[in-house]
Amino acid sequence: MILVSESPMAILSLRSSSSLPLICSTISPLCSKPMLSQLPSNFSSSIASVPVTKLKSSYSSSVSPISRPRVVSARAATESFTDYREDIGEILGDVSIFTASGQRVQFSDLWDQKDGIAAVVLLRHFGCVCCWELATALKEAKPRFDAAGVKLIAVGVGTPDKARILATRLPFPMECLYADPERKAYDVLGLYFGLGRTFFNPASTKVFSRFSEIREATKNYTIEATPEDRSSVLQQGGTFVFRGKKLLYGRKDEGTGDHPSLDDVINVCCKATVA
Known part of the structure; x- marks a missing residue:
């Protein structure tokens, strides 16, 4: 069985907890014993088992290109997009998701589609400890988004009841949280x-510099927020x-x-409001 953990590493189980450090060190340099010893204690509660057949299917059916994405800044907003069609906003507007309370809504209903400015943050799933950390940072930054006249929209993978778990236990403002099961x-x-x-992915190593933030954000964490799928x-x-x-x-x-x-994101929003 393959175990999926919300740390940036894969952990294989041979039915022996004592073999864990050795197994991990053979998989990735990120999984060495010194690294494992630094993990917050609540990381262990975020491990969820996934059937091997489902993982094989998921791995082989990637929904996105593997090339490095282009980051589009406010300064480059008038340039042509290499990764996104010019009408990507209109296409996204037709997508339906759910409020944390369970009401179905379309993206086009979430902000003024003519001149309104929105920061749309797609989290991973509601049971991801790194996403609890990001949600905490978004909550703390919300007054800055509000002051700039920006609508903050956080979307996570899972059903509305999973979204409510995060919103209640973190806590996080329900009016900003949406579910995309x-x-x-x-x-x-x-x-x-x-x-x-x-x-x-090497980009995941940056979480090792944010252990204190993750530990603080996950004080009330529960694995029950993880999607059933x-x-x-x-x-x-x-x-x-x-x-x-x-x-x-x-x-x-x-x-x-x-x-x-988030400073970069807010700067883009502020430049857009004065443009």
Whole structure:
């Protein structure tokens, strides 16, 4: 059986806990014993088993290109896009998701499609400890988004009841949180998916510098927030800024925990408000 953990590594079990450090060190340099000893204690509670057959299927059916994505800044907003069609905002607008309370909505209903500015942050799944950390940072930055007149929209993989677990236990403002159980928005935006991106991407090593933030964000963490469809844990996220239907900034997470600088995102939003 393959065990999926919300640390940036894959852990194989041979039915012996004492063999874990040795097994991990043979898989990836990230899994060496010194690295494992630094993990927060609540990381161990985020391990969920996934049937091998489902993982094989998920790994072979990546929904997005493997090439490095282009990051579009506000300054480059008028340039042609290599990764996204000019009408990507309109296409995304037709995607339906759910509020945390369970109401179905379309993206086009979430902000003014003519001149409104929205920061759309697609988390991984609601049971990802790195996403609890990102959600905490978003909550703390929300007053800055509000002051800039920007609508903050956080979307996670899972059903509305899983979203409510995160919103209640973190806590996180329910009015900003949405659920995408079928990963429709993730598919439209071509976000990365698969074993390699989830566990072995070098970009994930940055989580080792944020242990204190992760530990603080997951004080009330529960694995119950993980989607029932365990293949969903292989989904990566991304961050986007729109003005109306126009994409101003787009960034795909390269691996688990590869989050953008929120200062950069807010700067893009602020420049858009004065443009």
